[in-house]
Amino acid sequence: MPDAPEGFLDYAPAPESTSLLSLKEQYGLFINGDFVEGSGSPFATISPATEKTITHVTEASEGDVDAAVQAARGAFDTTWSRMSGSERGKYLFRIARLIQERARELAVAETLDNGKPIKESRDVDVPLAAAWFFYYAGWADKLEYAGAGPQVRPLGVAAQVIPWNFPLLMLAWKIAPALAAGNTVVIKPAETTPLSALLFAEILQQADLPPGVVNIITGAGTTGRFLVEHPDVNKVAFTGSTAVGREIARAVAGTDKKLTLELGGKAANIVFDDAPLEQAIEGIVDGIFFNQGHVCCAGSRLLVQENIEEEVVSRLKERLSTLRLGDPLDKNTDIGAVNSAAQLERIRTLSQAGEEEGAERWSAPCTIPDQGFWWAPTVFTGVETSHRIAREEIFGPVLSVMSFRTPAEAIAKANNTPYGLSAGIWSDKGSKVLAVADKLHAGVIWSNTYNRFDPASPFGGYKESGYGREGGRHGLLAYLSTATTRKGRTR
Amino acid sequence: MATAKIPEATSTLLAPAERALQVIGGDVSDASLRQYLEGLSPVDAVGLHARAASFQTRSIKAASKKTALDTIITLTDLTTLEGADTRGKVRSLVAKAITPDAGDPSTPTVAAVCVYGDMVPHVREALGARTDIAIAAVATAFPSGRASLAVKIADTKDAVAAGADEIDMVIDRGAFLSGRYGEVFDQIVAVKEACRRADGTYAHLKVILETGELNTYDNVRKASWLAILAGGDFIKTSTGKVSPAATMPVTLTMLHVVRDWKRLTGENIGVKPAGGIRSSKDAIRYLVMVAETVGSTWLHPHLFRFGASSLLNDVLLQRQKMTTGRYSGSAYVTEG
Numbered sequence: 001m002p003d004a005p006e007g008f009l010d011y012a013p014a015p016e017s018t019s020l021l022s023l024k025e026q027y028g029l030f031i032n033g034d035f036v037e038g039s040g041s042p043f044a045t046i047s048p049a050t051e052k053t054i055t056h057v058t059e060a061s062e063g064d065v066d067a068a069v070q071a072a073r074g075a076f077d078t079t080w081s082r083m084s085g086s087e088r089g090k091y092l093f094r095i096a097r098l099i100q101e102r103a104r105e106l107a108v109a110e111t112l113d114n115g116k117p118i119k120e121s122r123d124v125d126v127p128l129a130a131a132w133f134f135y136y137a138g139w140a141d142k143l144e145y146a147g148a149g150p151q152v153r154p155l156g157v158a159a160q161v162i163p164w165n166f167p168l169l170m171l172a173w174k175i176a177p178a179l180a181a182g183n184t185v186v187i188k189p190a191e192t193t194p195l196s197a198l199l200f201a202e203i204l205q206q207a208d209l210p211p212g213v214v215n216i217i218t219g220a221g222t223t224g225r226f227l228v229e230h231p232d233v234n235k236v237a238f239t240g241s242t243a244v245g246r247e248i249a250r251a252v253a254g255t256d257k258k259l260t261l262e263l264g265g266k267a268a269n270i271v272f273d274d275a276p277l278e279q280a281i282e283g284i285v286d287g288i289f290f291n292q293g294h295v296c297c298a299g300s301r302l303l304v305q306e307n308i309e310e311e312v313v314s315r316l317k318e319r320l321s322t323l324r325l326g327d328p329l330d331k332n333t334d335i336g337a338v339n340s341a342a343q344l345e346r347i348r349t350l351s352q353a354g355e356e357e358g359a360e361r362w363s364a365p366c367t368i369p370d371q372g373f374w375w376a377p378t379v380f381t382g383v384e385t386s387h388r389i390a391r392e393e394i395f396g397p398v399l400s401v402m403s404f405r406t407p408a409e410a411i412a413k414a415n416n417t418p419y420g421l422s423a424g425i426w427s428d429k430g431s432k433v434l435a436v437a438d439k440l441h442a443g444v445i446w447s448n449t450y451n452r453f454d455p456a457s458p459f460g461g462y463k464e465s466g467y468g469r470e471g472g473r474h475g476l477l478a479y480l481s482t483a484t485t486r487k488g489r490t491r
Numbered sequence: 492m493a494t495a496k497i498p499e500a501t502s503t504l505l506a507p508a509e510r511a512l513q514v515i516g517g518d519v520s521d522a523s524l525r526q527y528l529e530g531l532s533p534v535d536a537v538g539l540h541a542r543a544a545s546f547q548t549r550s551i552k553a554a555s556k557k558t559a560l561d562t563i564i565t566l567t568d569l570t571t572l573e574g575a576d577t578r579g580k581v582r583s584l585v586a587k588a589i590t591p592d593a594g595d596p597s598t599p600t601v602a603a604v605c606v607y608g609d610m611v612p613h614v615r616e617a618l619g620a621r622t623d624i625a626i627a628a629v630a631t632a633f634p635s636g637r638a639s640l641a642v643k644i645a646d647t648k649d650a651v652a653a654g655a656d657e658i659d660m661v662i663d664r665g666a667f668l669s670g671r672y673g674e675v676f677d678q679i680v681a682v683k684e685a686c687r688r689a690d691g692t693y694a695h696l697k698v699i700l701e702t703g704e705l706n707t708y709d710n711v712r713k714a715s716w717l718a719i720l721a722g723g724d725f726i727k728t729s730t731g732k733v734s735p736a737a738t739m740p741v742t743l744t745m746l747h748v749v750r751d752w753k754r755l756t757g758e759n760i761g762v763k764p765a766g767g768i769r770s771s772k773d774a775i776r777y778l779v780m781v782a783e784t785v786g787s788t789w790l791h792p793h794l795f796r797f798g799a800s801s802l803l804n805d806v807l808l809q810r811q812k813m814t815t816g817r818y819s820g821s822a823y824v825t826e827g
Contacts, residue, residue: 008558008778008787014550119548278747279538322783331550428533448535 011324014331016118021108026056027194029064029218030201032071033211038064040219045194048115049328049337049372057194060217065186065226068215072157072184073232075212081154081182085141092137092179094207099130099172102203106196110168111328113195115337115373116291118329128453129172132471135455136176139476143181146473152480154182155258156234161224161248163240164190164339165294165395170239171197173470175214176455181479183235184213188227190240191220192340225251233257235479239296242393242419242464260468260478262296262460264393265421267442268414269299269450272407273308275426279448281315284399287424287450289323289377292338293397296465297422299450301390303410306403313381313401317362320377325366335366338373338396347375347396354380354389359400385416393419407432411439420462424450443469505673506680511720514755521673528672528716534708534744543739546780556775560810561599563774564591567803568627568763568796570605572634572731578613581606585617587825588624592807594823595814601803602792603627603657608650615654625792627697628655631682634701634730636661640678647685650694657695658686659727659798662714664704672717679721697763697796698723702741703733711741715748725761731798736766739780746784753785762789765798771809774802 029038040059047054060068080088099106106129107121116125144150158178162170167189178185189197201216217223221244228236229251238248239262252259269287271280287299304312328336338344355361359380368374375397383390383400390400404410414423423442425433433447443461446452453459458474460466468478505511511519515527551559569588571580585604592598603625604614614626628650632638638646647658660682666674679698686694698718702711715726726745729736742764749760762781768774774797781789789795804824812818 008555008562008790009782010555011549011551012553012555014552123548274533276535276538277532279535279542282538282542331548428535448538449541 011332013327015327015329016108016111016122016331018108018112018329020105021112023055023195026058027198027218028058029060029068030198030204030214030216031064031068032074032215033205033209035201040064040223043191045113045192047112047372048192048339049369051371054112054195057198057218059219060188060223060226062226064217065223065230068186068217069157069159069227069230069232071212071215072186075210076154076156076184079210080179080184080213083182085143085182088179088182089137089140091207091209092133092140092176095203095209096130096133096137098203098206099126099133102199103127103130106168106199108329109195109199111336113193114164114167115328115339117333117336118331119333120291120336125166125169128455129168132169132172132176132455136180136476139177140180143476143480146476146480148477148480148482152181152482155479155481156183157232158183158185158235158237158479159227159230159233160185160187160237161228161240162187162189164193165291165296167193168196168200171200173239173475174237177470177475178235178237178479179213181476183479186215186217186227186233188217188219188224191218194218228252231255235259237468237478238262245466258478260460260470261466262468262470263421263464263466264395264419265296265298265461265465266301266391266393266417266419267297267299267422267424268301268303268410268417268440269424270404270410270414270426270436271302271304271308271312272410272425272427272432273305274428274432276428276448277308277312277315280426281312281319283424283426283448283450284312284316285319285323288399289320289335289397290451292336292375294339294343294395295451297444297451298395299422299424300394300399301414302399302401303404303413304401305410306405309401309403313379316379317364320364320379323364323366323377325364325374325376326369335377335397338375341373343395344373344375347394347398350389350392350394351378351398354383354387354398354400357384357387357389359383359387359389385413391417407436411436415439415441418464421460421465422446506677506721508676508680508720508722510722510756511676514720521671524672524676524717524720525670528713531712531716534712536708536740539708539740539743543743543780546739546783547776549776549779551775551779557813559775559778560771560806560813562778562790563771563797563806564601564803565599566790566792566795566797567601568603568605568765568798569601569803570731570765570798570800572605572607572629576607576610578610581610581613582617585614585624587803589618589621591803592810592824595811598807598810600624602796605629605659605798607633608646608653608655611650611653611655625656626654627657627659628653629659629730631660633659633661633699634732636663640681643678644681644685647682651686651688655694657697658682659697659699661699661701661730662718664701667705667710667714667717672713676717676721679718679723683722695724696722697725697727697761699727699730699765701730701733702728703735708740708744711744712748715745719748719752719760723760725763725796727763727765727798729764729766729798731766737764737768737798739776742777743780743784746781750785759789759794761794761796763796763798768797768799769801769805771802771806774806
């Protein structure tokens with residue numbers, strides 16, 4: 001007999017090699033087609049799995065932000081807005097192909113910097129980022145068919161601020177439609193995850209994109225504020241927390257900058273008793289434990305029909321016990337590291353609040369590494385709609401389970417949130433799915449699946465989840481103007 | 492518009508199979524059986540495929556791979572099911588089952604040798620006194636199952652009498668697809684009874700669903716439950732004579748049923764994907780799927796088998812590569 005197969009599930013380590021990633025000791029700011037030193041002070045970006053420094057990046061000062069916006073303005077006026085759509089499309093296709101060529105490198109960088117499992121960065125983030133550029137590349141010479149009439153024009157300079165949960169993918173969501181529509185860009189990645197954006201800057205150099213069309217500046221909230229408040233910006237696009245989204249809306253109010261906000265969520269994942277149960281369990285797992293729950297559209301509230309609640313919860317716990325938490329670079333890791341100490345603290349605080357308010361907590365039995373930021377997959381049962389864990393976005397691997405009796409109750413509970421980004425419905429009855437979907441206040445509704453993205457499909461929220469849509473034709477319209485006169489400075 | 496032809500519900504009591512009585516209750520009839528099977532949770536094919544694909548991304552390396560390769564060998568039903576089978580071919584297969592790799596005595600033996608019923612005496616003879624390798628015989632008018640129940644029972648009894656330890660029977664797909672679940676149920680019960688030896692023990696019964704003819708995963712799920720309720724010890728995907736044979740989504744559906752049965756009754760039922768699994772890589776993916784779905788306790792010959800003929804040689808080549816660091820070729824493994 002061979003070794004006891006009981007040990008088979010202790011898969012031998014299968015780490016992805018980091019050898020193809022050659023990083024500089026320090027990165028400057030990417031302005032006007034070149035890396036420049038910048039005048040701010042450098043700061044370290046660390047791996048959340050080990051807390052070790054990966055490299056240093058520069059915090060862009062107000063002056064640096066101004067230089068970046070000026071570069072974008074120059075590129076807009078002299079090259080990009082004058083270039084034919086088909087020419088712009090060629091650049092976008094080139095960028096898409098380069099992302100594919102450097103896919104492994106980008107995936108490793110993303111996993112190192114963000115803490116997400118390599119299987120996700122490799123199979124989801126990077127392929128989708130490429131898909132976004134391919135999709136909008138095709139639109140670049142067809143803007144008059146986007147639905148805003150034949151006289152469409154770009155807006156000008158777009159200021160884009162993106163979050164740390166899908167660094168490269170959010171960059172693609174922002175940059176691809178902006179460039180396809182003829183805008184130029186200044187983009188700021190999150191301070192904890194600048195790495196893939198800096199590698200993307202190298203890709204732009206490889207693609208020979210005209211200088212200034214895309215400028216990438218690093219830094220934290222202050223840098224972001226300089227950027228969105230800059231008077232020569234025509235469009236602001238932000239993805240991140242609702243609190244920061246509000247500040248941005250205030251800052252932009254009274255100017256004629258166009259604004260799209262993609263903010264938080266507290267999505268309901270509704271499981272009816274006629275659902276394909278086995279697949280629903282997988283969908284619940286994908287919904288809240290994908291990317292450590294750092295997903296704005298995560299299915300963080302499980303609404304399950306009361307007659308199957310016990311069975312669903314017990315099956316779910318069994319399934320969660322098989323998830324592998326650990327080294328994000330290991331190809332067999334399912335749950336990686338929480339992105340930062342601050343985020344871990346937020347998850348801890350809200351989980352404590354859950355217990356204090358009387359919900360019952362269960363965490364998957366997994367070994368937590370000594371170094372780094374980690375949170376075991378956690379399920380709260382006995383959650384009341386008034387509990388903080390049922391109302392506030394946790395943005396972590398924490399699921400709140402509530403039950404319902406009738407479809408009407410499910411709909412009422414699902415809608416009883418200030419957010420309205422996404423929802424899931426699980427039922428084998430197509431008519432029921434459509435009837436319920438019709439009454440949910442959510443921008444994206446998945447049926448018998450969860451967390452699926454496609455560049456052709458618009459994405460965005462209701463209420464405090466923000467406004468505007470990204471993806472598809474709708475995402476393009478957010479970067480187009482129907483005004484007949486060319487936009488100049490907004491100052 | 493033509494109305495769907497609904498098979499007439501009968502109140503005829505079916506064979507009083509213990510499991511069915513336990514789960515469905517005292518009144519096991521065509522109607523109650525149908526009601527039970529149609530009340531099972533549905534399967535969503537898209538989600539099922541996604542889950543099955545997720546097991547394929549596991550990266551099994553080094554010591555885990557070595558364990559996996561050896562485990563595959565111990566779980567293999569080394570099979571020959573050809574019209575042209577001869578005593579010589581069967582004896583050679585048995586020799587291979589006993590000594591899979593003559594160059595490496597540490598190689599484990601396979602679980603069973605699987606042959607047509609008339610070849611069982613030759614296997615018995617070739618195995619001699621050995622009991623560590625089981626003899627599996629296909630029966631019940633394999634592979635089509637198109638014969639009267641009397642013939643199926645005779646076929647089974649014949650093989651058991653000749654010394655078969657395990658019977659691989661086929662279900663009547665025609666009856667199943669037309670909704671005559673009671674008929675399928677009764678036949679399995681009868682074949683199970685035919686597996687009874689003179690001393691009162693039973694040959695193990697593997698029930699082949701022939702999933703390639705069942706068309707939907709909901710049907711695979713229903714047929715799996717039906718086979719277990721009627722007393723099957725194993726549920727098996729395919730005869731190997733119909734395409735598609737075993738696939739990961741089909742096997743996953745069956746593993747889900749087995750896990751649910753365990754949850755319901757505490758009883759362990761075996762699963763055997765058969766046909767189409769030819770490479771070590773594919774087989775390792777099945778091991779991952781089994782271990783992560785029902786647990787690694789299932790990776791034992793009494794609960795999981797691969798029905799395969801060419802898989803073993805690929806595993807041996809991979810095994811040699813791990814031992815020697817070099818790839819050899821088909822000249823370095825014996826033809827079964």
